[in-house]
Amino acid sequence: MSALPSAFNRLAWSNLAAQSAEQVALAAAPMIAVFALGAGAGETGLLQTAQTLPFLVLSVPAGVLADRMSRPRLMAGAEAMRALALAGVLALAPLGLLTLPRLALLGFVGACGTVAYSVAAPALVPALVPAAALAAANGRIELARTVAFASGPALAGALVGWTGGAPAFAFAAALSACAVVLLAGLPEPPRLARPSRRVLHDLRDGAAFVFGHPLLRPVFITQLVFNTAFFMLQAVYVPYAVHRLGLSPFGVGATLATYGVGMVAGALLAPPIIRALPFGVVVALGPVAGLAAAVVLVLTIWVPAGVLAGVSFFLIGVGPIVWVISTATLRQTVTPRDLLGRASAINITAYGARPIGAALGALVGALYGAETCLVVAAVGFLVQAVLILASPVRRLARQPEMVG
Numbered sequence: 523m524s525a526l527p528s529a530f531n532r533l534a535w536s537n538l539a540a541q542s543a544e545q546v547a548l549a550a551a552p553m554i555a556v557f558a559l560g561a562g563a564g565e566t567g568l569l570q571t572a573q574t575l576p577f578l579v580l581s582v583p584a585g586v587l588a589d590r591m592s593r594p595r596l597m598a599g600a601e602a603m604r605a606l607a608l609a610g611v612l613a614l615a616p617l618g619l620l621t622l623p624r625l626a627l628l629g630f631v632g633a634c635g636t637v638a639y640s641v642a643a644p645a646l647v648p649a650l651v652p653a654a655a656l657a658a659a660n661g662r663i664e665l666a667r668t669v670a671f672a673s674g675p676a677l678a679g680a681l682v683g684w685t686g687g688a689p690a691f692a693f694a695a696a697l698s699a700c701a702v703v704l705l706a707g708l709p710e711p712p713r714l715a716r717p718s719r720r721v722l723h724d725l726r727d728g729a730a731f732v733f734g735h736p737l738l739r740p741v742f743i744t745q746l747v748f749n750t751a752f753f754m755l756q757a758v759y760v761p762y763a764v765h766r767l768g769l770s771p772f773g774v775g776a777t778l779a780t781y782g783v784g785m786v787a788g789a790l791l792a793p794p795i796i797r798a799l800p801f802g803v804v805v806a807l808g809p810v811a812g813l814a815a816a817v818v819l820v821l822t823i824w825v826p827a828g829v830l831a832g833v834s835f836f837l838i839g840v841g842p843i844v845w846v847i848s849t850a851t852l853r854q855t856v857t858p859r860d861l862l863g864r865a866s867a868i869n870i871t872a873y874g875a876r877p878i879g880a881a882l883g884a885l886v887g888a889l890y891g892a893e894t895c896l897v898v899a900a901v902g903f904l905v906q907a908v909l910i911l912a913s914p915v916r917r918l919a920r921q922p923e924m925v926g
Contacts, residue, residue, distance in 0.1 A: 533705075539697045539701035541666065542673065543694040543698040547608055547632060549775060555625065556761055559621070571757075571877040573630065573880075574877040574880055584642070588863030589863035596638055597638065606631075608698060645866045661793065664789050664843055664847050674782065675781070680772055727864070728864025731864075737922070741853075741869075743909055748903070751812075751879060751902025752812070756883070757884055761887075766892065769831075784836035784838065795844060808844055811841020812842060813906075818837060823897075849869075
C-alpha cells in the first residue's frame with residue numbers, strides 16, 4: 523500500500539474529507555430535527571428520504587458525465603455543491619429560520635453532490651494505480667471512509683449536544699472545502715475519445731452490461747435489498763434510541779459511531795480474510811453480518827440497552843466494509859474501462875433504495891411504531907443474505923482476471 527502513487531493519495535485524502543463531511547451532516551440533521559424541531563419517527567423518515575433521493579434519480583446521469591468529462595473536475599464541482607448546501611444550513615440556523623422542509627431541501631442539494639462524487643471516485647481509481655495494486659487502493663479508500671463513519675456521528679452528537687447544530691454544519695462545510703482543494707489539479711490520464719452519442723444510448727450500454735453480467739447482477743440486487751432494509755432501520759433509529767432506549771444526543775452519536783468502528787475493524791481484517799478465504803465467501807460475509815446485526819437490534823425491543831444497539835451497528839459495519847472492498851474490486855476487474863463510470867453509477871443506483879427504505883420506515887414507524895419497523899427491516903436483511911448465498915458469486919474461488 524505504501525507504493526501507491528501520490529495522485530491516488532490525494533484522491534484518498536479528498537475522499538476522507540468528503541466522507542467525513544457527509545457523515546457529520548447526516549448524523550446532525552436528524553438530531554436537530556428531533557431535539558430542535560420536535561420531529562418524530564415519521565418526520566425523520568421523510569428527512570432521510572430527502573437526503574437519499576438523489577441516489578435514486580441522479581446516479582445514472584452522473585455516471586454518463588463521469589465517462590464523458592474529467593472525473594476530478596466533476597468530483598470537485600460536486601463537493602463544492604455540498605459545501606454550499608451545508609453553508610445554507612449554517613446560515614439559517616442562528617437566525618431561527620431553519621425548518622424541517624428547509625433542512626430537507628438543503629439535505630437533498632448536498633446529496634446531489636455526494637452522488638456525483640461517489641460515482642466518479644471508483645471510476646477514477648483504476649486510472650491512478652496499476653492493476654496489481656487495485657485491491658490495495660480500494661482498501662485504502664474504504665479505510666479512509668471508515669474513519670469518517672467512526673468519527674463523524676460521534677462528533678456530530680457531541681457538537682449538537684454541547685453547542686447546537688450550527689457548529690456541526692460549519693465543520694462539515696469546512697471538510698467539504700478541503701476536499702475540493704485536494705482535487706484541484708489532480709491529474710487524470712487521457713482517455714480515448716468516444717464518438718458523440720445520445721445519452722440514452724450510453725445509459726442502455728451501461729445497464730445492459732451490468733444487468734447482463736452473471737456476477738454483477740446478483741451483487742446489485744443484494745445491495746438494493748440491503749440498502750432498503752438498512753434505511754428502514756436508520757429512518758426510525760434516532761427517535762427510537764431517544765424515546766425507547768433513553769439515550770442522550772451524545773449517546774445516539776456514540777451508538778451510530780460504532781458503525782464506523784466496525785468498518786475500521788473490517789477494513790483492517792479484510793487483507794487476512796481475503797487471503798484466507800475463497801473470494802465468493804469474502805463477498806458473502808457482508809450480507810450475513812448485516813442479518814446478524816438486524817437480529818441484535820430487534821432484541822432491544824425486549825432488552826432496551828444502548829450497548830446492544832452499539833453491538834448491532836458494529837456488526838453492520840464489520841462485514842459490509844469487506845463487501846464494499848471485494849465487490850468494488852470485482853466490478854473494476856470485469857468491467858471495460860470505458861464503461862466504468864456507468865457501471866459505478868448503476869451500482870450507486872442501488873443506493874436509490876435508501877429513500878425507498880427511509881419512506882417505508884417513515885410509513886411503518888408512523889402507523890405501527892419503530893419496533894415494528896425494526897422487525898420488518900430484519901426480514902429484509904434475511905432476504906439479501908439468501909440472495910447472495912444462492913448466487914454464482916458465492917462460488918468464486920478467486921478474484922477474476924482484469925478485462926483487456
